Amino acid sequence: MTGTMKAAVLYGINDLRVEDRPIPELLGPDYCLVKIGACGICGSDIHFLRHGRIGEFVVETPMSLGHESAGTIVEVGDEVKGLIPGDRVAVEPGWACRKCEFCRSGRYNLCRDVVFLACPPYDGAFAEYLAWPADFLFKLPENVSLEEGAMIEPFSVGLHAARRAGIRGGDWVLVAGSGPIGLCAIQAAKANGATRIIVTDMVPSRLETARKLGATATINLAETDVEEAVADLTGGRGVDVVLECSGTSKAVISAVEVVKNGGMVQLVGNFMEEMPPIPIQRMVERELSVSGLFRYVNTYPASVDMIAAGVIDLKSLITHRFALDEAPDAMMWVDENKDKVIKGVIEP
Ligand SMILES: [Zn+2]
Numbered sequence: 001m002t003g004t005m006k007a008a009v010l011y012g013i014n015d016l017r018v019e020d021r022p023i024p025e026l027l028g029p030d031y032c033l034v035k036i037g038a039c040g041i042c043g044s045d046i047h048f049l050r051h052g053r054i055g056e057f058v059v060e061t062p063m064s065l066g067h068e069s070a071g072t073i074v075e076v077g078d079e080v081k082g083l084i085p086g087d088r089v090a091v092e093p094g095w096a097c098r099k100c101e102f103c104r105s106g107r108y109n110l111c112r113d114v115v116f117l118a119c120p121p122y123d124g125a126f127a128e129y130l131a132w133p134a135d136f137l138f139k140l141p142e143n144v145s146l147e148e149g150a151m152i153e154p155f156s157v158g159l160h161a162a163r164r165a166g167i168r169g170g171d172w173v174l175v176a177g178s179g180p181i182g183l184c185a186i187q188a189a190k191a192n193g194a195t196r197i198i199v200t201d202m203v204p205s206r207l208e209t210a211r212k213l214g215a216t217a218t219i220n221l222a223e224t225d226v227e228e229a230v231a232d233l234t235g236g237r238g239v240d241v242v243l244e245c246s247g248t249s250k251a252v253i254s255a256v257e258v259v260k261n262g263g264m265v266q267l268v269g270n271f272m273e274e275m276p277p278i279p280i281q282r283m284v285e286r287e288l289s290v291s292g293l294f295r296y297v298n299t300y301p302a303s304v305d306m307i308a309a310g311v312i313d314l315k316s317l318i319t320h321r322f323a324l325d326e327a328p329d330a331m332m333w334v335d336e337n338k339d340k341v342i343k344g345v346i347e348p
Pocket residue numbers: 042043044067068153154
């Protein structure tokens with residue numbers, strides 16, 4: 001397909017413009033052209049908008065934002081099998097080399113050669129069209145909406161965290177932070193069999209949503225001491241697993257205290273501005289496991305199935321919807337109304 005499309009392009013700090021760009025070409029016979037139907041606004045998009053960088057990823061040339069997307073296929077390359085125009089798909093936003101040690105061992109999220117949407121220098125999916133390799137597109141069944149398909153991206157982080165932490169039936173889990181990723185982690189922990197899920201945050205409305213989505217107890221950090229509260233809730237034992245989704249020093253330090261002896265602290269949140277002091281001696285003497293996490297891997301097929309089967313609820317995450325033209329204002333507004341918004345979605 002040729003012609004132009006609209007896209008929301010980041011030119012610099014606080015400078016996002018909706019402009020015409022050429023419709024992207026299929027870069028190979030294994031590519032599809034997807035008409036984007038929904039793309040979530042992520043904290044990382046807002047971070048790029050406000051700071052022009054995330055760590056070592058610096059926006060140097062104009063780049064469109066957005067990586068949590070789903071849409072409808074409008075064109076397929078000659079070698080694409082199993083997908084045809086009209087199919088609705090979730091877009092896994094990072095594709096890898098498929099050849100290196102990490103790709104070959106099933107951990108392609110650790111590949112050094114990943115093309116990731118809206119991660120400089122690659123354009124994102126706040127656009128009308130996206131050309132993408134077919135093996136990173138996942139067909140949605142009829143009972144799964146494009147909005148839900150877009151939410152598989154943040155859910156994947158929660159699912160990967162639950163898997164890496166090795167959550168099993170009957171486990172007690174603490175999820176630190178109930179932003180979008182925390183809310184996904186709750187659902188992933190529950191789907192993996194966790195029976196008690198304690199959730200912390202400072203915002204009462206988020207804790208309420210957490211209870212709706214599977215938290216069995218919530219702790220408001222503004223009012224309650226988390227270590228005492230968890231000791232009360234677990235009879236002094238602590239939880240089997242902490243999923244640290246807040247990216248704050250305080251939460252890491254308390255994670256090391258609220259987890260049981262020999263338990264698992266799964267890091268999920270990113271530490272953008274601060275380097276947490278880690279209580280290493282406590283980790284040593286309590287024989288804790290601490291695990292890192294980078295994005296997710298092999299989560300899309302399972303996530304599609306879990307939505308279709310009603311095991312998880314990603315609809316409830318979406319609280320606000322915007323047109324593509326509104327993207328610049330919408331992103332600012334979402335950033336300024338973090339307490340009200342769980343997820344804002346751009347719908348081109
Ligand atoms: Zn995201």
